[in-house]
Amino acid sequence: MKLNMNRREFLAAFGTIAASAVLAGCGGKASTSSDAASGADASASSDDKSASATKKLIVGFDSAYPPYGYVGDDGSYTGFDLELAQEVGKRCDWDVQLEPIDWDAKDTLMNSGAINCIWNGFTIEGREDDYTFSEPYMLNAQVVVVKKGSGISDLAGLAGKAVITQTDSAAYDVLAGEDAAQADVAATFASLETIGDYNTAFMQLETGAVDAVACDLSIAAYQLAAKPDAYEQLSEQLSSEHYAVGFKKGDEASATQVTDTLKAMDKDGFVKDLCDKYADQGMDYANWCLA
CATH class of the missing domain: 3.40.190.10 (Periplasmic binding protein-like II)
Incomplete structure (x- = not known):
């Protein structure tokens, strides 16, 4: 946000x-x-x-x-x-x-x-x-998670990639225009897709249906803790916020x-x-x- x-x-x-x-x-x-x-x-x-x-x-x-x-x-x-x-x-x-x-x-x-x-x-x-x-x-942030070994190391690397996030989420609001700088980043994506829940979003990331998931820091931390060999989080944050x-x-x-x-x-x-x-x-x- x-x-x-x-x-x-x-x-x-x-x-x-x-x-x-x-x-x-x-x-x-x-x-x-x-x-x-x-x-x-x-x-x-x-x-x-x-x-x-x-x-x-x-x-x-x-x-x-x-x-x-x-x-x-x-x-x-x-x-x-x-x-x-x-x-x-x-x-x-x-x-x-x-x-x-x-x-x-x-x-x-x-x-x-x-x-x-x-x-x-x-x-x-x-x-x-x-x-x-x-x-x-609670402090929080919006971040991007990619598959390990994807070759994507920063937000610029998302150009031409398919990114997914949850419907009506903070991450979507940031990328869809609430933050002008991040909206410019989103404009480089091949697509910005939305889905009903993050569990399904990460399943799509794991299968290669999408290239990245934009989500809350807490969600990223949860997914990385569950599958540390599958995912990695980009160091650049999209935004920070509060719960x-x-x-x-x-x-x-x-x-x-x-x-x-x-x-x-x-x-x-x-x-x-x-x-x-x-x-x-x-x-x-x-x-x-x-x-």
């Missing part, structure tokens, strides 16, 4: 989003901000389907997006973000419902109340006007509760332990940015 500021500037900007106090069940402080107050008023409405109002967090996620959300060996949904969501629910006394979704349908599902948050390696940049976000919790939890526009109360609870989880070591659990899938605590 677009990023013309460094990490400190980005976090300073988000600092202006008032971190209103944790509501009952998430620390016990009383809220004083007008945003939180309006959120409380909304919670009283019978048609408010937010997590803070219903005490139910309905998480929309892509079930083929490891290590953030995917189907585990036992057939159940698992992943770094899903475990974060479940722990937040536990600490806030919220029920947590995990809903695998068609990524293209996420806005329709959010607006209908079928889900009340998107928690799945969800990029903030470029979506600020469409959702109310928690504070950012946060997305809520329906105006749902400040839920966003604040999640932010404050994540901070508490980091402070007591839960986040570090969870990053270590997923380290073999490319997760790195050094990229956690919420303090």
Whole structure:
């Protein structure tokens, strides 16, 4: 996604989003901000389907997006973000419902109340006007992965090559025109294709159906950890960005509760332990940015 500021500037900007106090069940402080107050008023409405109002967090996620959300060996949904969501629910006394979704349908599902948050390696940049976000919790980047021995060593080497990425992804937005410099790079490709999930994209890369996959750094790290002899990542990044939890526009109360609870989880070591659990899938605590 677009990023013309460094990490400190980005976090300073988000600092202006008032971190209103944790509501009952998430620390016990009383809220004083007008945003939180309006959120409380909304919670009283019978048609408010937010997590803070219903005490139910309905998480929309892509079930083929490891290590953030995917189907585990036992057939159940698992992943770094899903475990974060479940722990937040536990600490806030919220029920947590995990809903695998068609990524293209996420806005329709959010607006209908079928889900009340998107928690799945969800990029903030470029979506600020469409959702109310928690504070950012993870640094990320957009990168390109190629087959080992392909002879492609940099972005310039992608000229005349077939590149694939996920539909409606941060990587697609960058290459399709959101970043002028990278759009110029994409103009040299033989094709820029999209597909429903990254697992299938990497299968196409492995079989030679495409020459490269543009994806999140975390996805690349996961795939390289799984098949270190099959792939390599280009050193040049397409962009850098941040992940946060997305809520329906105006749902400040839920966003604040999640932010404050994540901070508490980091402070007591839960986040570090969870990053270590997923380290073999490319997760790195050094990229956690919420303090």
